[in-house]
Amino acid sequence: MRRSLSSVRSPLVAELVEALAVDRVDHNDLARRLFARDASVITGGRTGVVCFPTSTEEVQACVRVARRHGRAVVARGSGTGLAGGAVPCDEPVVVVTTKMNNILSVDTDNRIAWVEPGVINLDLTRALTPHGFHFAPDPSSQQSCSIGGNLANNSGGPHCLAYGVTSAHIVAAEVVLADGSRAMLGDLTAEPAGYDLRGVFVGSEGTMGIATKIAVRLTPNPPALCTMLLDFATVRDAAMAVSGIIAAGVVPAAIEMMDAAITRAVEQYVGAGYPIDAAAVLLVEVDGLAGSVEVERAIIERVGRANNARTIRVAANDAERALLWKGRKTAFGAIARIKPNYYLHDTVIPRTKLVEVLEAVYEIADRHQLLVMNVFHAGDGNLHPLLVYDAREPGILERVHQAGAEIVAVSLAAGGVLSGEHGIGLEKRKFMAQQFSADDLDHQNRARRAFDPDNVMNPGKVLPTGASCGDVQHLDTMPEGVWL
Amino acid sequence: MALSTALESFAEEVGGIDAGAVCVRGGATRWAVGGAPRADTREVRAPRGIVSYEPAEMTVQVGAGTSIAELHDELAAHRQVTVLEGPAGATVGGALAVGRNGLRRLRHGPMRDVLLEARYVSAEGRLIKAGGPTVKNVTGFDLCRLHVGALGTLGLLGQATLRTRPLPETMAWFGGAADHRVVLGSLYRPAAVLWDGLTTWVLLEGYGVDVEAEGLLCGRLGLGPSDGPPELPAHRWTTSPADAARFPTDHGDAGPFIAELGVGIVHASQPQPAQPPATGRHELQQRLRHEFDPTSRLNPGRDPLGRE
Structure with missing residues (x-):
């Protein structure tokens, strides 16, 4: 039976209940623990009160009540973020938008x-x-x-x-x-x-x-599309093919790359028909009018063969296309078969430097005796090096941390950036000064300050300043569900 | 001169808060948009020239004072182009600061998405980097978006890294008296669909095989090969795509017009009446400007809120 809130209601909670409804304001221990995490490996967040508004007016009320009580405000959607952006620091009011879903x-x-x-x-x-x-x-x-x-x-x-x-x-x-x-x-x-x-x-x-x-x-929706799977005997050939496709003036709808380890794991997991002896596969999709789809399919085949593609499989129908994509999109479920834990980065590099940076990533992992898998958006150079490990192994977390930092450094040195799509959140704040000068960061902070002069909206995120978040720790537990 | 040196010289020329009001002059082709610079303002010019161009990367790093024509000449040698457009003499920095889109936005997207990395001089005379050089990047706040259309009031652009795209294999105009809404709804990603209340024009771009197929479709809809629209009327109205498609054909206050369907720009013979300010937007604008330029020394007299 749920405990009545009224008996333990603080003035903060009472005002939020007044503004929303008793069943849409939660501050019991379970809710506070649940909403202290997102899909990242970051733990140690501390939730104040969890609110589920259903309208703009209720969101406004949550913010006003929080401010009156000197609390910060953290917005949260589904909690699938991978960088700790929704992990609350210092007991803020957490505004969950899941009930605003019309x-x-x-x-x-x-x-x-x-x-x-x-x-x-x-x-x-x-x-x-x-x-x-x-x-x-x-x-x-x-x-x-x-x-x-x-x-x-x-x-x-x-x-x-x-x-x-x-x-x-x-x-x-x-x-x-x-x-x-x-x-x-x-x-x-x-x-x-x-x-x-x-x-x-x-x-x-x-x-x-x-x-x-x-x-x-x-x-x-495009009138026509074509999904292709190309497989290669070396990662270098696959990466060269990616550069070759872009250089040929083709911008496909998608170019995804998976290396040997992840391809084997996925194939065992979903049976999409991926070649398990490949060093790397490319999943390429072109879309548009029927004429250009055919033209671009031919260009990609030509570039693929010029870069030693062993086989080129073209999805014959929607079912085969869906199966090829299923392999890519369930890659992370497949990893659980290899090791219980993984940690990933999200750097972007110039796409002409795929070969050298991937080679450096493998070298870094080898040196730290870690298994690295690569499944990523190759067409725009967005790497997702995935370090898989078992957290119970003594000393491994330090090696994972160190390898991750080296991968970031290699990416930046190649002219890349910290994040292509996961964001900075809490996780990558410490790297921001490697990409930006103090003056650059000051200007980013000015933009934030124009919107939020008192630094109360999700404080401590993105910029390496603000709330302490002293309780936050990385990498000490297994992520419950991670996508990328 | 190496561009890093050129950028440093540019910053030195702009100077710090004590150096007084300053405006950056490009081609001065749209000098009065948002108001002309105040008369007592010292003029500076941004560095010129292409810094680096990697065709296989589909990005180019260019001094903001470079003319769009010069940039596009260089890119054309590798069959590439950017989304930037402007009158003859217009510069990269000027086009970004003014933020006006060209006619092909329907297919290629707004120009605000073309700027990947900006190096600009702040009101304090410091060189600031915003964004990053790669085609995909969510590292930190997206300051590049703020500078596009800001008329140089948040910083003076010195250098830009831009996204390029392949030049189309072919392009062709079609025109005629077809139902403009049917035309817009029937074609897949045309570069432009224009309408003056009577005639509809379509610009098709892409592989020859696509342009041929869509051209046949244009024929079935009642459009024939065309030289494109006549010269565009002088004033620029910004409306929603739906409003552009039902623009009053008796011309109303606008005079003769040509509307960009699916986009919402209407080129009209009379200026657009002032629009009511949007909720909460004005105060945010003022706060941003104050944060970036507390003494209003950057391009004084020019107001991004009054762009017509």
């Missing part, structure tokens, strides 16, 4: 839909299918991640190669600011006057406010 309107004349932040990514695309459209960003967590979370993290996915990351698909957003007021950022007009407030808000990881209504762009 698709408010589909406006094909303007090619947008207004949605609430808790709408699940894949649910949105399914709702758009009868209209002939989809929502282009497709993170591997798309069955469970929310549009609000996609907006906060500027999320990616395999098909962002041709279609762009989430920022390109957010037209406007109504947001609640740190003082509880609301603002409309962007609008449906072609060139809204003033600064692109929408643009800087997308990807701000909840530090500038909470989006409560979002206008997403609708992307027309």
Whole structure:
């Protein structure tokens, strides 16, 4: 039986209950523990009160009540983030958007839909299918991640190669600011006057406010597509083929690469027909009008063969296409068969440097006696080196940490960046100074401060300043479910 | 001069807070957008020239003072282009600062997405880097988006890393008296669909085989080969795509017009009436400007809120 809240209600909780409803404000130990984590390896977060608003007005009320009681505010969608962006520090009010999950309107004349932040990514695309459209960003967590979370993290996915990351698909957003007021950022007009407030808000990881209504762009479904699997005897050949495809002037909808270890694991897991003796496979998809799909298929075959592709398999129908993608999208389930734990990075490198950086990644893993698997968005150079390990092995966490830091350093030295789609959150704050000068970071902080002068919206995230989060620890437990 | 040196010289020329009001001059082709610079403002110019270009990367790093024409000449040698457009003489930095899209936005997206990394001089005279050089990047806050269309009021752009795209194999205009909404709904990713209340024009781009197939479809819809639209009227209205498609054909306040369907820009003969300010937006604008330029020394007189 659930304990009555009234007997232990603090003034903070009482005011939140007053503003929302008794069954949508939670501060029992179970809820506070549950909402102290996201899908990252980060533990030690500390939740104050968990709120489930159902309207913009209720989100405004949550922010105002939190401020009156000197608490920070942390917004949270489905909790699938991989960088600790939604891990609460110092007992804030956690505003969970999962009950704001209505698709408010589909406006094909303007090619947008207004949605609430808790709408699940894949649910949105399914709702758009009868209209002939989809929502282009497709993170591997798309069955469970929310549009609000996609907006906060500027999320990616395999098909962002041709279609762009989430920022390109957010037209406007109504947001609640740190003082509880609301603002409309962007609008449906072609060139809204003033600064692109929408643009800087997308990807701000909840530090500038909470989006409560979002206008997403609708992307027309392509009339034709072709999905191909190319396999190679060396990682170098596969990486050269990626560069060759881009250099040939083809920007496919997606180019995904999987190395030998992950290909074998996936094949044993789902039986997608991946060649288990391959050193690397490429999953390439082109879409568009039938004519160009055929032209680009031929170019990719030619580039593949020129780079020693052993076999090139073209999906003959939707079922075969779905199976090929299933292998890619369930890669992380497959890893559990090898080791119980894994830790991954999300760096991006110039795509012409895939060969040298991948070789460096293998060398780093070897030197630290770690198994590394690579399954990633090769077309845009977005690496996901995945260090698999068993946390019970003494001393291994230090090696995983050290190897990860070296992989980041190698990526930056090659002209890359820290994160392609997972964001900075808590996890990568410590690396920010490797990519940006103090002056650069000061300017990022100025943008944040314009939105949140008192640093109360998700404090301590992204920039290496702010809340202490002294209790937070990395890597000490197994992630419960991780996608990338 | 190596560009890093050129950037440093640019920063030195801009100077710190004490160096007074300063504006950056590109081609001055859209000098009055958002208001002309205040008369007492000292002019500076951003570095010119292509710093690095890796065609297989599909990115180019260029001085902001470089003309778009010069940049595109270089890219064309590798059959690439950027989404930037502007009148003859317009510069990369100017086009980004003004933030106006070209006619092909329907297929290629807005120009605000073209800027991957910016190096700019702050109001304090410091060189700041925003964004990153790779085609995908979510590291830190996306300051690049803020600088596109900011008319140089948040920092003076010195160097930009831009996304390029392949030049289309072929392109062709079609035109005629077809139902403009049917045309827009029937074609897959045309580069532009324009309408003046009577005639609809379509720009197709891409592989020859696609343009041929969509051209046949245009024929079935009542459109024939065309030289494209006549010269665009002088003023620029920004509306929603739906409003552009139902723009009053009696011309109303706009005078003769050509609307960009699916986008929402309407090129009209009269200026657009002032629009009501959006909820909460004005105060955020002011706070941002104050954070980045507390003494309003960068491009004073130019207001991104008044771009027409």
